[in-house]
Amino acid sequence: MKIYGDTISPFVRMALVAAHECGLGNKVEQVKEAVKPTEPNLKLTGLSALGKIPVLETDHHHPIYDSRVIIEYLAHVAGNKTLIPDDGVKRFRVLTLQALGQGLADVAVAYRYEVAARPQGLQWVEWMTRAEQRMNTAMDDLDKNWTKDLGDVTAGSVAAAVALSYIDFRLPDMNWRDIRPNLGSFHATFSQRESMIKTALVPK
Ligand SMILES: N[C@@H](CCC(=O)N[C@@H](CS)C(=O)NCC(=O)O)C(=O)O
Known part of the structure; x- marks a missing residue:
């Protein structure tokens, strides 16, 4: 495939x-x-x-x-049953974490388009402020309320780890680790996985 x-x-x-x-x-x-x-x-x-x-x-x-x-x-x-578990409670917790990680990536990509692709002078400052706020509240939530779930390798933890790596790559000034120790430690550990190393972003 x-x-x-x-x-x-x-x-x-x-x-x-x-x-x-x-x-x-x-x-x-x-x-x-x-x-x-x-x-x-x-x-x-x-x-x-x-x-x-x-x-x-x-x-x-x-x-x-x-x-x-x-x-x-x-x-x-x-035949993998751990990325998206069958069990109801776990399944919807994982899918919600995935939605949170993907939502963070959605905002980060849209923000990057706004900064890098939209013609100069057409940027919408209020939208950018709200996007920054939304990324920050999503990362606060990941830091405070999802530590246990992030400890498992699921579609949710994959989405969160990759979204954070994208922010590191495209929006490094966000310095998100400074006030989020749990999330920083999750990302450091998850980034050592072979799956992350094999797909790592290389600056062009
Ligand atoms: N919800 C989609 C989002 C995919 C998406 O936004 N991809 C972006 C690249 S990061 C894209 O293809 N953008 C091109 C466009 O908007 O035309 C997914 O999870 O696959």
Whole structure:
């Protein structure tokens, strides 16, 4: 199977980290596709009407997206029951943590587009202030209320770790560790996993 997209996208990286965690790292070929917020990538729009990355193409050429569905598909193929547990209480706790990590990544990516891609003079300062606040409250919540859950390797902890790495890479001035010791220690430990090392971002 193939995953389209570049690991600079936190959503692509989440899918690839999950593939490694499921033991499918060497069954997934990464096809590097770049996307721009203002232009369609025709190869991607042939696979997904939304034209976003990641898209997974199965061995039978069926496209699957978005990253959450890809992760569920990979866990299903691998017979992995820990990334997204079946048990009701654990399952919805993990899925909520995943939504929190993915939501943090969503805001960080939109913020990056606002800073780096939107033409000078068109930035919306109030929106940026709210986005910074939203990233900070999400990270406060992760630091205070999710430490135990972050101790397990799940779709939730993968989403949180990758979102934080994306913030380190694109928004280093956020200095999020300074006041969040639990989260800092989670991220330091999780980043040592082979799945994270194999998908690590390299400055260009
Ligand atoms: N909810 C989607 C989000 C995917 C997404 O936003 N991808 C971005 C890259 S980080 C993208 O493809 N942007 C291109 C565009 O907006 O046209 C997922 O989890 O896969």
